[in-house]
Amino acid sequence: MILVTGGAGYIGSHTVLQLRERGAEVLVLDDLSEGHRDALLGADLVEGSTMDRAFLERVFAEHSIDAVCHFAARCYVGESVRDPGQYYRNNVVGTLNLLEACVAAGVTRFVFSSTCATYGEPPAVPIVETMPQAPINPYGETKLVCERMLRDLQRAHGLHSVSLRYFNAAGADPEGRIGEDHDPETHLIPLVLGAATGRRPALTVFGDDYPTPDGSCIRDYVHVTDLAEAHVLALEAMAGGLTGARAFNLGSEAGNSVLEVIRAAEQVTGRSVPYSVGPRRAGDPPVLVGSPAKITAELGWRPRFADIHAVLETAWRWHRDRPDGFVA
Ligand SMILES: NC(=O)c1ccc[n+]([C@@H]2O[C@H](COP(=O)([O-])OP(=O)(O)OC[C@H]3O[C@@H](n4cnc5c(N)ncnc54)[C@H](O)[C@@H]3O)[C@@H](O)[C@H]2O)c1
Structure with missing residues (x-):
């Protein structure tokens, strides 16, 4: 057991x-x-x-x-x-x-x-x-x-x-049985999808002047x-x-910026994501992505949901079908 x-x-x-x-x-x-x-x-x-x-x-x-x-x-x-x-x-x-x-x-x-x-x-x-x-x-x-x-x-x-x-x-279970339901919610994707549906306030992007291609922070989803x-x-x-x-x-080594996640969420949901740009948050490095090379070599792990759109599709299914999350 x-x-x-x-x-x-x-x-x-x-x-x-x-x-x-x-x-x-x-x-x-x-x-x-x-x-x-x-x-x-x-x-x-x-x-x-x-x-x-x-x-x-x-x-x-x-x-x-x-x-x-x-x-x-x-x-x-x-x-x-x-x-x-x-x-x-x-x-x-x-x-x-x-x-x-x-x-x-x-x-x-x-x-x-x-x-x-x-x-x-x-x-x-x-x-x-x-x-x-x-x-x-x-x-x-x-x-x-x-x-x-x-x-x-x-x-x-x-x-x-x-x-x-x-x-x-x-993301969430691809069959939609379970998903993410935190209170308070601090993770980007539920906040983006909540903003898209109007159930959460417009998103604040913390800084768009980082040394990244579009200026927003890059993370490894x-x-x-x-x-x-x-x-x-x-x-x-x-x-x-x-x-x-x-x-x-x-990690997947494939980072996505906050603005890329917003754009991808707009494509997946067919809705616009309202957001504004705020100041940087203390302690946020510009880019955090992890190499999976060691676990791939030693345990054979490979991410199956490599593309942010695929990740978002599963999260969207959960948030769309279960807007109030879990009951108990
Ligand atoms: N979510 C992320 O992106 C992320 C990233 C890195 C590491 N982690 C780690 O992964 C783990 C799971 O994260 P998550 O996002 O699923 O968090 P979560 O809060 O959804 O799950 C944590 C669970 O642990 C239970 N719990 C907390 N303290 C407990 C205790 N003392 N005794 C018994 N149960 C207790 C909570 O009720 C909850 O069900 C955590 O250890 C977290 O630090 C999460």
């Missing part, structure tokens, strides 16, 4: 769906602080927090867990600057509790949701895994601490892990189904003998 923490959240629920479709037995652990019961599509849930050690001990005692995918975290950069303690408690202490529960229960395979935010402002793009990790906000720091804990626990206790450093997760697929590959590789505390970028 695979334990998926944060499996009621955006990326976790898409991974749960894919694991179940491939016949895996899955147990979701989620405190539903951000996630949605409806996103589980009937998967088994134990409701509780990684910060509750006694609860974790019970979960591991009552279920036969072979591997863990750990998505549960708080993940708002701005909130992490205002309230770092909450981030260190939830993301670091919560992860340590989970890792210790794994060691106590003899679990040796662990997949961790890391982030490109661990690189901070990279010296060059595309980012490769050997570049220095120097986060510029508490959110990124908490994820880097978790990667280091994984390295140390592997040496001490033989808990093998794969840390997947996601770039910008985007990776489809959530492709991210989910990488978890399946990581679990399979570890079951097949991959050892150590490994880390891989989950």
